[in-house]
């Protein structure tokens with residue numbers, strides 16, 4: 080800062096606060112609308128200004144207040160949008176001491192009593208000015224009762240009273256209030272306009288700055304003039320000679336959105352090395368891994384909005400262009416990236432080394448992103464597979480055969496239930512009848528298979544015994560009152576077999592003996608279940624769609640198969656997971 084230090088230093092944001100609409104940048108549409116309204120004599124009683132913080136809402140409110148009350152240099156002027164800045168009302172409003180222009184911050188005056196003062200005051204004529212003007216900042220913070228009180232005045236406003244509301248969160252303002260206000264949306268200042276503005280101020284303050292340095296500041300400010308000027312202040316204070324590009328990047332300390340977007344794009348293009356290189360840059364800037372991933376999530380969200388057809392008007396132009404480019408990968412891919420990053424974000428918080436965890440997330444994203452989506456795979460398949468599938472399912476085979484049995488009135492419904500009876504072993508089909516017997520004569524359970532015993536144990540709450548049996552008993556023989564088994568593995572409980580015999584005797588009402596054999600045992604129940612799952616997986620892998628997925632993805636594997644009965648098999652629900 081090369082200011083001669085005669086007067087106290089004023090921060091740039093305050094010093095260059097616009098006093099007229101001409102000095103205000105990036106809000107041409109707002110100025111034009113207001114100018115037209117004044118020219119046509121159609122001024123609203125209440126205005127509401129909305130936009131992100133630091134964008135000029137309060138400045139606009141004050142300029143508007145001046146414009147409404149300006150008397151012109153000759154004291155004879157009317158309302159205009161180029162307030163003279165020299166008449167008494169202009170001067171007093173500039174200095175914040177006009178008796179008829181009252182500013183209130185709703186953030187600290189939320190209650191109905193605070194609003195009551197305004198409402199009472201509004202009943203009186205202005206003391207000296209044309210209009211009594213109430214500027215209420217952060218109006219969304221008002222309580223509901225305060226809004227209600229205010230509403231009465233807004234419904235029948237005195238002629239010489241104007242309200243100017245400002246808010247960062249327009250959605251929190253009740254629609255009853257909004258409907259009585261003329262609304263102005265203050266846009267983020269575009270990067271090129273902001274850069275030019277910064278250059279003008281730097282010149283007049285004799286601050287030397289590299290052009291790119293100002294561009295970075297303009298980008299980092301995300302359209303807020305106040306933030307941009309604060310950053311320029313900071314950079315100037317830290318760099319006596321000239322503000323270099325690197326100095327600004329170091330000062331920002333954060334990963335700028337550009338870099339985030341570049342990393343995102345590299346990942347979505349499958350360029351792992353490029354993504355990791357860029358991440359190294361981000362890391363060198365001191366990026367916090369979880370904040371970094373959260374930023375990526377934010378940008379995926381923005382790109383998805385664009386891909387979904389929503390505009391991107393609220394973004395700086397350069398970013399908007401990159402987001403639009405990213406959006407071209409389509410909603411399906413963006414959604415997949417979102418999921419992956421979201422999981423990654425959780426992992427990073429738990430990871431002993433967040434930086435390496437973030438790298439892993441990027442590698443995974445770059446690996447998966449270019450892969451076709453399930454919808455694309457199905458689309459790329461030849462037309463035949465759906466037919467091939469249905470002819471393979473037992474349901475279809477049976478239902479096509481069913482009409483031959485003329486006597487059967489509803490062949491397709493009966494057919495599936497016949498499958499287990501004809502195709503599976505006796506042991507399994509016996510189970511329902513055994514259960515039915517048990518219901519009619521509760522104390523006597525018949526054990527004809529290990530499965531029977533497990534069911535009975537589970538029903539009796541003997542979960543541990545049941546689990547041991549499933550895992551460790553290899554059946555050798557099971558005849559009336561005598562079970563011979565081989566024990567597989569190390570079973571800790573010594574009384575296992577005698578406990579089992581006692582349980583079976585109690586349940587069946589007849590004495591059971593359980594012997595341990597040295598050899599000759601069949602597979603355990605657990606092994607049988609595992610075999611069944613493997614068979615299902617094998618069958619699933621032969622399904623044309625699943626086979627195509629497995630072929631397209633080297634690392635894909637079937638991790639689970641939902642076991643259905645035959646009737647449901649057309650809705651095959653195999654989960655294919657990328658390792």
Ligand SMILES: [Zn+2]
Nearest residue numbers: 149163166169
């Ligand atoms: Zn004036």
